[in-house]
Amino acid sequence: MLARILPRLRGAAPLLGPGDDAAMIAAPGGAFVITVDTLVENQDFRLHWPSGFESSGFDVGWKSAAQNLSDINAMGAYATAAVISLTLPHSTPVRWVEELAEGFSAAVRELGALDCSIAGGDLGRGSEVSITAAVTGALPTGKPILRSGAKPSDIVAVNGVLGVAAAGLALLDSTLPAADWTEAEAGIVQGQRRPKPPLHAGPEAARAGATAMMDLSDGLLKDGQRMATASGANVCIERGALLNDIERLEPISNALGCDPLPWVLAGGEDHGLLATFPAEADLPPGFRPVGVVQALEPGESNPKVYFDGLAQGASIGYDHFEG
Amino acid sequence: MLARILPRLRGAAPLLGPGDDAAMIAAPGGAFVITVDTLVENQDFRLHWPSGFESSGFDVGWKSAAQNLSDINAMGAYATAAVISLTLPHSTPVRWVEELAEGFSAAVRELGALDCSIAGGDLGRGSEVSITAAVTGALPTGKPILRSGAKPSDIVAVNGVLGVAAAGLALLDSTLPAADWTEAEAGIVQGQRRPKPPLHAGPEAARAGATAMMDLSDGLLKDGQRMATASGANVCIERGALLNDIERLEPISNALGCDPLPWVLAGGEDHGLLATFPAEADLPPGFRPVGVVQALEPGESNPKVYFDGLAQGASIGYDHFEG
CATH class of the missing domain: 3.30.1330.10 (PurM-like, N-terminal domain)
Structure with a gap:
């Protein structure tokens, strides 16, 4: 063998x-x-x-x-x-x-x-x-970029697709026969079968001064929550920054009769990067801003991930040992 | 969890x-x-x-x-x-x-x-x-000791027990009720359940000039054959060097009505060390000679493991993907 x-x-x-x-x-x-x-x-x-x-x-x-x-x-x-x-x-x-x-x-x-x-x-x-x-x-820079380094006023940025692997999983799990998939549908399934982490972007982000970074494996909100908890600051995501991600998945959500937003916010297995950079930094190629890091509000003790100003609950994203 | x-x-x-x-x-x-x-x-x-x-x-x-x-x-x-x-x-x-x-x-x-x-x-x-x-x-010496470095006239040495894990497995697999095991039998089973690789002996052997070394995980003859093949020389084991190993297991083999020699020669999972040293070397503590390395005979093309002068077959020791 x-x-x-x-x-x-x-x-x-x-x-x-x-x-x-x-x-x-x-x-x-x-x-x-x-x-x-x-x-x-x-x-x-x-x-x-x-x-x-x-x-x-x-x-x-x-x-x-x-x-x-x-x-x-x-x-x-x-x-x-x-x-x-x-x-x-x-x-x-x-x-x-x-x-x-x-x-x-x-x-x-x-x-x-x-x-x-x-x-x-x-x-x-x-x-x-x-x-x-x-x-x-x-480590080309000699030091690792941790998920715990996000600072208030940092830009929150993403590199790679959001929700594609989850939409592909929905197609694989659906009764829409694989033989009838459109080219676009087959392309989304390909994103689930063979995710493409942007491998050079991690070291580039380190050289560009990323303050925190992590793999997007369990969904933007869940991984954002982990970064918030590790960093002791709120991670605030803006819907307006995700319109292209949502739009990309609309043909799939229309075909399956569902909402694409949960894929973009909570879909796992895309394996892009979630990173934070100082407000004045030029984002390295491939990174796009999706929000900002904010200090905890007075009286707020648990760092949270916010989506369009609303604190998100704990039960978001994928966890093997949940429940 | x-x-x-x-x-x-x-x-x-x-x-x-x-x-x-x-x-x-x-x-x-x-x-x-x-x-x-x-x-x-x-x-x-x-x-x-x-x-x-x-x-x-x-x-x-x-x-x-x-x-x-x-x-x-x-x-x-x-x-x-x-x-x-x-x-x-x-x-x-x-x-x-x-x-x-x-x-x-x-x-x-x-x-x-x-x-x-x-x-x-x-x-x-x-x-x-x-x-x-x-x-x-x-690597404290900066270089690893490979299984391919054995040279003709080197001493073949072992550190750790031989056959104990196999004898323990035989007891576990037997119908001799665990509740009736003697203290000696329970001790042998302990050797199977919790093997004790001699962890400091590997770096010590490297410092003492070991020419080849490997883990005894699949039995003396099978691992010896791997060393012979990798080194391009015959690994020759002497029964006289294994008398203590055989004797240690006789109470178990007597209780189970079998021969202890196959455990010593072909039993896996002991996780001792098989090493070779130059003939003039002082063996480091814990190593005992079990044979010598010999050049291939004229006309001999495949290096082999020999036991008391007899070439051993291919089907010795344990292999998950055999057959």
Whole structure:
């Protein structure tokens, strides 16, 4: 099995690996960042969708790479290595696993993680498909951008799409047959299957003086709430800044008979960046303002995310262990 | 859930983390080593055994830490950080997961990985318990000890027990009721449940000039074969060097009516070290000679592991994807 998979896992060359007990990775600056994420069949992805769509191994591999690379990007870092652990049922076709390896490698390459080696892994049996990747990164500015650094009067900015992955999920989960999707609909589903974190934007934001930054993985409001809580300041989002995001999804919401706004505000898995910059900063390419950071009101003790001046509740966005 | 688990995951302090998109870890010398391993319920561990024994979360957490720390040890490195991804069914009791976190932390501490932080993690749902850990390490000598460096006339040496984990597994899998185990039997089972990789021995072997080193995870002969193949030389093991290992397991083999030798030669999961040293080297503390490295015979093209002068076949030791 490994002999079929390893040639399909391609990236930059590590200092050593895979093949020994551990791989060896360069850490310029004498430090590195590290993240880990798991995708489990029927929890984080489906192989067969109500719409009749079939997810390929390529899609799952791409998504595993993208979500981990996005976490590294959100620190202001660039990826240096990935190690992958795969759990596979006996019934999984070898070709599906080969495609998974190809999808992981394609994401690393096409998203521009050119310094990321695929340095090692582990392969085991289980009753459901599960893929865990740990990805490491290097910090070009020497220091990470945390979610806790947002200051009152900072600009709140976003890089990347909002709500596309959620709208794509709605299409996959719908009874609108995949075979009948328009080109626009198929494009939105593609955004769910193969998210495109803007990988160079994280280090660029760090160089441009971003005060706080995080990955948009669980929706603008929920992730904004996390930034507000970590920073001790309110994160205030303006609807007027999201009109293009809403408009982009209207053909989908019209076809499904629903409101596109919840996708834009609370949809997860887009893997763009939420960042704050000093008011006087020039936003780096790809970032657009969506609001401002404000100090807590007198008497206000819990930092909140506001949408058009209204404080948002706790039950927004996606959380595995909610409820 | 996380609020219950995180306080139980204790280790050294990382430069940053957990709590942001990624953790930040020091990498003295400008490089690090990294490994990843997964344990899956009913594949790599059981919760309920034929003997009536019940595995605790503590045992599973300990084992996950031990096997990853052992891989770092086998590079001649000391662990600097662990990130953990947990997949849990809805039915898993929170207390069991707390124990898992406590077991992981206890292994880090009691095995002596005092520089290892538990830097972050991921928590998700699935139909079976699965724990993946990625562990990083630093190289005190600046270079890793590979499995490919064994040279003809080198001493082959082992640090740690041989066959104990396999004998313990045989007891767990037997119909000998756990309630009736002798103290010696319970001790052997403890070796399976909570293996003790000799963590300081890896860096010590590197400093003492080890030419090759690897983790004994799949049995002496299978791992010896891997070292032989990687090094292009024969690894020759002498039965006379293993008499104490065999004798230690005789009470168990007598109780179960079987031969202890296969445990010593082919039993996995002991997580000791297999290393080679120049013939003139003083073996560092804890290492004992078990054989020698020999050049391939004229006409011999495939390096092999030999036991008492007899070449061993390919089907030795444990491999998830065999057959």
